[in-house]
Structure formats: structure tokens, C-alpha cells
Amino acid sequence: MLKSSRHYTYFCAATEEKFWEVEQVEERMKEMQEQKKRIKTRMAKIKHKLAILSGKGGVGKSTVAANLALALARKGYKVGVLDADITGPSIPKILGVRGKRLTTESSLASILPASGPLGIKVISMDFLLPDDETPVIWRGPMKSMAIIQFLADVEWGDLDFLLIDLPPGSSDEPLTIMQTIPSISGIVIVTAPSEVSQIVVKRAIGFTKELRVPPLGIIENYSGFVCPKCGAEFDILGSGGGQKIAEQLGVPFLGKIPIDPRICEDSDRGTPFVLEHAETPAAKAFMRMVEKIEEFLKRQEART
Ligand SMILES: Nc1ncnc2c1ncn2[C@@H]1O[C@H](COP(=O)(O)OP(=O)(O)OP(=O)(O)O)[C@@H](O)[C@H]1O
Ligand SMILES: [Mg+2]
Secondary structure, eight states, X not given: OOOSHHHHHHHHHHHHHHHHHHHHHHHHHXXXXXXXXXXXXXXXTEEEEEEEEOSSTTSSHHHHHHHHHHHHHHTTOOEEEEEOOSSSOOHHHHTTOTTOXXXXXXXXXXXXXXXXXXXXXXXXXXXXXXSSSOOOOOOHHHHHHHHHHHHHHBXXXXXXXXXXXXXXXXXXHHHHHHHHSSOOOEEEEEEOSSHHHHHHHHHHHHHHHHTTOOEEEEEEOSOSEEOTTTOOEEOSSOSXXXXXXXXXXXXXXXXXXXXXXXXXXXHHHTOOHHHHTXXXXXXXXXXXXXXXXXXXXXXXXXXX
């Protein structure tokens, strides 16, 4: 009941504000629906979407993502890499495309990815940062929005594979990826040989099951050391834990990557390790992993 003209004025102002809020929410919802449609259209052009996950930091996810991308491209596939590590992007450095600027395609209203070795398409937050010192201090929703934009507005084109490099853990970025991409072919889980890492792997597998995304397989990184000079093998951090956990959990084992200082040197230089050191045990391991991934996807296709 409006008792005076003052009340009436307040009422009008409050109503107007509410209308404005509702309009904003409606506009955002419309925008989100359009974004969802764009993601669906763009992702439909990519045959296989693979995410690289590990509950733990520093186990070699980005190294694996970049080198699997190179190994796939070496086999003639059209490959893209989405660096979904928003606060600590490292894919451009490993693939030697740091410093490239992203361009836009106005007719498609799209962002064009940078082109790396063997034509690998790369998108990363790193391309958008002004310098090495600028940190990305964002809470979860902001990081999720950036990833959604990378999926909705980047012109990936027709690809055989899109590899998604995730930051450690199973929260914002992995969740956004799993819930936004319509059909992820599988998750590659990277572990170190230690028991500590294996416990985390169990959680990572639990995460994929919870989100109903197939675990494609486990990779054991830092698995032994092959001396680059004499070729002798040493077990520095142990070896075999990845295979053991894969058997226990009934998940395919994709293989072991030994410690090889050339992996680190090539990543730091931005030289593609799998191409530059193709004859090393580690590069050969990446190539064998690609064969196992191909087999997994063939089996998956035959089932559907
Ligand atoms: N098999 C290996 N041999 C030698 N060095 C390696 C190997 N795997 C990874 N590295 C090096 O270890 C460091 C960490 O690897 P990487 O950045 O790929 O880990 P990550 O799991 O992606 O880390 P983060 O959790 O911070 O994203 C890098 O310097 C990389 O070059
Ligand atoms: Mg990483």
C-alpha cells in the first residue's frame, strides 16, 4: 500500500532497479546460451578432445601435453593445444611460440590461435599477458570465464585432436573443461613413480568417474633415468608405480617416460623435444603412447 507520493517515488525507483537487474540477468543468460551454441559448433569440428590431468603439481602434465601434441602432429594429425592453466601457463614456452600475438578474424568474430611447430594450434593466457612479471590473480569464476571464451571464441577449425593442458588439482579449470566441452574422448592422467603421487592418481581417477569422462590411461613420468652419454638406466625416483596403480584401478597404462635432461633443456629453449631428439627412449615412449591412444579411440568408436 503506497501511503504518499514519497513512497510512490521510492517504489518506482526500486522497481526500475529490479527491472534493470532482471534485464541484465536475462541478457547474461542469453549470452551464455549463445556461447554454449558456439562451443557446440566449434567442438563438433574437433574429432577427439583429450585432457591431461593430475591431482599433483609438477609431475610433467604440460611436458606430456606438448610432446603428445608433437607426436600426434608427427603422425600427420591436425592438432591443437588449449593451455587451460590460466594462472601458470607454460605451453607456449615449451612449444616455442612465446611472444606471438593472437589475431582476430572479424568475419568469423573469432580469435585465431597461434601456430606452433608442425602447424600445432595453440591458445594460452600467456599470449594475453603484457610481460613476464604480470601475475594473473583471479578467482575461480574469472578463470572459468576465460576458458569458456577460449572454447567459444577461438577459431580452432577442423582438428583431429585438441589436447587440453590442465593445472594441478581437480577444481575450477578441470571442472569447467569437463562440464563445458560436450564430448571429451578421454583423460590422460600423469603421475610420478612415488607412492605420494599414486595416492593422488586415485583421486584423479575418482574425479573422472564422478564426471563420467573416460580415463584414457595413466602415464608414469620421471620413470628411471637414461644417461644421455652412455645410455645406461638408473632408477632415481623409482619406476613401475604408475603401471601398478593402473592395474589396481583397471585403467590402461600408456607407458613410462624416463628422466632426460634434454626434455627440460628443449622445453626451456622452446625446441620440440619429440622432433629434435626423436631417437631418445623418451621420444620413442611418446610415439608409443600415441599408438595406444589411437587404439583406445578406435575401440571407443567401435563401441558407439
Ligand atoms: N621426463 C622428464 N625429464 C626431465 N625433465 C622433465 C621431465 N618431465 C618434465 N620435466 C621438467 O620438469 C618440470 C615440470 O614439468 P611440467 O611443467 O611439465 O609439470 P606440470 O605437471 O605441468 O607442472 P604444473 O603442475 O606446475 O603445471 C619442467 O621443467 C619440465 O621440463
Ligand atoms: Mg603445467
